[in-house]
Amino acid sequence: MKESLKRPLPGRDNLKETEKQKMPSLFVCKKCRKFLQAARLCTLPALFVCASLTVHAQAGAAPAGNPHQTVTLVGAGDIATCKHIESAKATAKLIEGIPGTVFAAGDLAYEKGSSEEFKDCYDPAWGAFKDRTKPALGNHEYGDHRAAGYFQYWGAQAGPEDKGYYSYDLGNWHVIVLNTNCNIKAMGGCGQGSPQETWLREDLAKHPTSCILAYGHHPLFSSGLFKKHALHPELRPFWEDLYAAHADLFLAGHEHSYERFAPQDLDGKRDPAHGIREIVVGTGGKSHDPLGMPTPNSEVREWKTYGVLKLTLSPGEYHWEFIPVEGSQFQDSGDGVCHNAPSSTD
CATH class of the missing domain: 3.60.21.10 (Metallo-dependent phosphatases)
Structure with missing residues (x-):
């Protein structure tokens, strides 16, 4: 197995602040991170899964009647x-x-x-x-x-x-x-x-x-x-x-x-x-x-x-x-x- 595939996915906490801002939203999505860590493989299909999950989570974050809004x-x-x-x-x-x-x-x-x-x-x-x-x-x-x-x-x-x-x-x-x-x-x-x-x-x-x-x-x-x-x-x-x-x-x-x-x-x-x-x-x-x-x-x-x-x-x-x-x-x-x-x- 190639060395790059043996490495664990980088944790967001180990990144510099400027690097965090540049990273894709998959690091915000816990479900995505767990999925990729389990697979130990960041393939293109996996990224599409993450993107889909992230968009869905963001769309549901502020529904009508959001209890946190004024x-x-x-x-x-x-x-x-x-x-x-x-x-x-x-x-x-x-x-x-x-x-x-x-x-x-x-x-x-x-x-x-x-x-x-x-x-x-x-x-x-x-x-x-x-x-x-x-x-x-x-x-x-x-x-x-x-x-x-x-x-x-x-x-x-x-x-x-x-x-x-x-x-x-x-x-x-x-x-x-x-x-x-x-x-x-x-x-x-x-x-x-x-x-x-x-x-x-x-x-x-x-x-x-x-x-x-x-x-x-x-x-x-x-x-x-x-x-x-x-x-x-x-x-x-x-x-x-x-x-x-x-x-x-x-x-x-x-x-x-x-x-x-x-x-x-x-x-x-x-x-x-x-x-x-x-x-x-x-x-x-x-x-x-x-x-x-x-x-x-x-x-x-x-x-x-x-x-x-x-x-x-x-x-x-x-x-x-x-x-x-x-x-x-x-x-x-x-x-x-x-x-x-x-x-x-x-």
Whole structure:
């Protein structure tokens, strides 16, 4: 046997740095190296096998929904009315310049969410990015019987018909869309053991290591002036499940204003270690609702500005930014850490 065939294949660790950069990718592929070491022969067919394995590994390294990537979620609730559609078009203009997934947090087409209102009011404004929008049901959608106009407009994007709740993944984040219209008989309520609460609990159990974000139309906490409209304690069972799963964010609309809360527990007590940060962003374009006295842990409030909330979701952390429509000055931004983020010792 020739001397050259007796030599073991050179290890990458024995090469100088400049030589490593020049070596083919077969030294990156462990399967290829083991194959060649076993054969003790670097023939042309073997190189083709290595190249094939290496390309396959690289192609699968960054699939859609890659948990290591940073993603964008942007949107608002309480959006379009034909009475003054220009406000909704102004917020739509903001989103058109922001790539990523769009959330629409309910009350999308006023006044009744009919097929005509979705076609004539919502679609001319936010319809430009319909294909990348993940909608949630508001109470005005049920102005049309069983929210028929909503489900007709969105199709499969809206989740199972007559339910309207579903979930999806964005990078390392698991996003849950809730139907917070607990008074709709077909929903079976929002109490513990209800169909939606059972689904939520089971869905969360499947994602124990994901960062968790949920959104729906109604908030649990709000400084809204009219408390019967602003506060929704019937959502507490959902929050119990989210809190137990170490959820990070809850987005809502319903109040036509912007309000950001500190992370807090179900009783409204500040809880930076385990609490959920709620952000109310009913600023999509419909109208403005005045706010009352600040609710405990309410950090920022504004009710005279239309705009959208942009979330940058990274593995283990998030950044929020409220972006106002052209001509408005109010802004809000900050950062948070995901509760389910691995520790530095993991």
